[in-house]
Amino acid sequence: MPLTALKAVAKSQNGIGAHILQCKRLDFHYCDWAGSSRGMLTFLKHTLPRLALSNPSIEITVSPRPHKHPLIKGHYMNGRTRDICVRNLEKEEILAKVEILRLAGGEKLRSVKKPVGSANESVRGIWSGLHGQGIRVGGSVGDLGARARR
Amino acid sequence: IDPSVETLLPLLRSQPPFYLTAHIHEKPYLVTQGDTIRLPFLMHGVSPGDTLRLNRATLLGSRDYTLKAGVPNKELGEKQKWLDERLFVCRATVMGVESEPLRIKEKTKRRQRHVRKIKSKHRYTILRVSEVTVNDVDAVKSSSV
Numbered sequence: 001m002p003l004t005a006l007k008a009v010a011k012s013q014n015g016i017g018a019h020i021l022q023c024k025r026l027d028f029h030y031c032d033w034a035g036s037s038r039g040m041l042t043f044l045k046h047t048l049p050r051l052a053l054s055n056p057s058i059e060i061t062v063s064p065r066p067h068k069h070p071l072i073k074g075h076y077m078n079g080r081t082r083d084i085c086v087r088n089l090e091k092e093e094i095l096a097k098v099e100i101l102r103l104a105g106g107e108k109l110r111s112v113k114k115p116v117g118s119a120n121e122s123v124r125g126i127w128s129g130l131h132g133q134g135i136r137v138g139g140s141v142g143d144l145g146a147r148a149r150r
Numbered sequence: 151i152d153p154s155v156e157t158l159l160p161l162l163r164s165q166p167p168f169y170l171t172a173h174i175h176e177k178p179y180l181v182t183q184g185d186t187i188r189l190p191f192l193m194h195g196v197s198p199g200d201t202l203r204l205n206r207a208t209l210l211g212s213r214d215y216t217l218k219a220g221v222p223n224k225e226l227g228e229k230q231k232w233l234d235e236r237l238f239v240c241r242a243t244v245m246g247v248e249s250e251p252l253r254i255k256e257k258t259k260r261r262q263r264h265v266r267k268i269k270s271k272h273r274y275t276i277l278r279v280s281e282v283t284v285n286d287v288d289a290v291k292s293s294s295v
Contacts, residue, residue, distance in 0.1 A: 015243040015278030016184055019199040022246060103198060103247040105276065111250045118185040123169040124213055 011119060021057050022105045025075035026098065029065035036087035040070035043091035051098065058102070072097060076106025151234065156287050158215060159237065163284040165212035170282050172204040172240050176230060180209070181240070181279045188248065193275040196244045202277065204240040207233045210284065236290045241281040247273050 014020055028044060031037045044062060052060050065071060069087035072094070076082070082104060084097045162168075171178045179187050196202070210217040210233055217237070222228035250272050258265040 011184075013184070015245050016280045019243050019245070021198055100247075100249070100273075105246050105248060107248065109249055109251045112188050115188050115190065116179050116181055116185050117188070118182060120167065120182045120184060123167050123182060123211065 020077070021055075021102070022077045023058055023074050023102050024077055025059040025061070026101060027071075027073040027075070028060070028062045029068070029071040029073070030062070031064060031066055031068055031070065034067065034069065037070040039088065039090045039094055040086055043094045047091050047095055051095070055102065072101060074101035074104065074106075076104070078106045080106045080108070082106065151287065151291065155217065155234075155237070156291075159217065159284065159287045162210070162212045162215035162217060163286065165214060167212070168238075168282050168284055169209070169211050170204075170207050170238060170240055171209035173206040173208065173230070173232075174204065176206075178208065181282065183279060183282045185279045186245070187242065187277040187279065189275045189277065191275070192247060192273045193244070196275070198244055198246045200244045201280070202242045202244065204242055205235045207238065207240065209233075210238050212284075236294070237285055237287075239281060239283045239285065240279065242277040242279045245276040245278050247275055249273050 014022075028040070028048070030040045030044060032041075048060070048062070052058075069085050072084045072086055074082045074084075082101060084101060086094045086097055089097070167182055169180060169182050171180045173179070174187075174189060175191075177190070181187065208219040208230065217233065219231040219233045222231045250270075253270045255268045255270065256265050257268060
């Protein structure tokens with residue numbers, strides 16, 4: 001029999017050794033004519049250069065999107081995209097929206113009831129009736145009678 | 151250090167992997183190495199890539215052994231007893247912040263047509279447990295002495 005490798009799915013290890021920011025690209029869209037882009041234009045002039053310097057791992061693009069509201073598009077490592085429309089916002093509020101996109105992981109928004117997510121097998125193992133204390137069947141005959149009478 | 155810990159902790163240490171019930175703001179999270187914790191709140195003052203050392207824990211276990219923190223003394227007003235911090239190491243990396251989907255709560259009174267809508271979209275910090283290890287008892291004792 002020729003030797004074949006075991007087939008295994010790659011496990012995500014981001015954060016265990018090194019950490020890589022999941023947000024890889026931010027697109028900023030603005031419009032020169034529309035009034036809703038006013039805050040965005042001041043943001044692009046005053047706040048964006050410092051933001052780009054402090055986040056060297058994120059690719060930042062700026063492009064006009066005529067006759068549309070200003071938009072920030074975030075691209076993530078899992079291939080998903082997340083848009084936030086920043087119409088009529090001031091530059092401080094736009095910076096807050098950029099922070100939301102930067103810190104996010106690209107996953108779909110969902111409400112998760114259980115806090116811990118794990119891909120590991122259980123540490124203590126699956127319960128077995130044949131090991132440990134085993135299955136105890138019944139007690140004395142008197143116990144059974146008492147249970148029936150109740 | 152309790153004598154039972156001195157005798158049994160090396161046995162626990164010989165059986166990786168380990169699990170730990172770490173407490174963050176007194177809320178328990180049972181974790182192993184590599185788990186993701188989605189905290190029910192937004193942790194301030196941290197950014198992605200930061201490493202946190204979780205030092206509050208009540209349970210440390212392997213396959214056949216479990217180290218428990220003691221039962222709290224209610225008369226003395228103790229709410230929770232913790233494990234000795236020197237016995238284990240638990241590190242978690244901050245991964246980022248996730249939001250829940252937008253929730254809209256409608257508030258209204260009876261026989262009143264006006265309905266008020268309250269929007270909620272809470273944000274939650276995500277941690278990745280990068281390390282759960284048990285320390286050597288002899289090393290702990292010699293360093294404390």
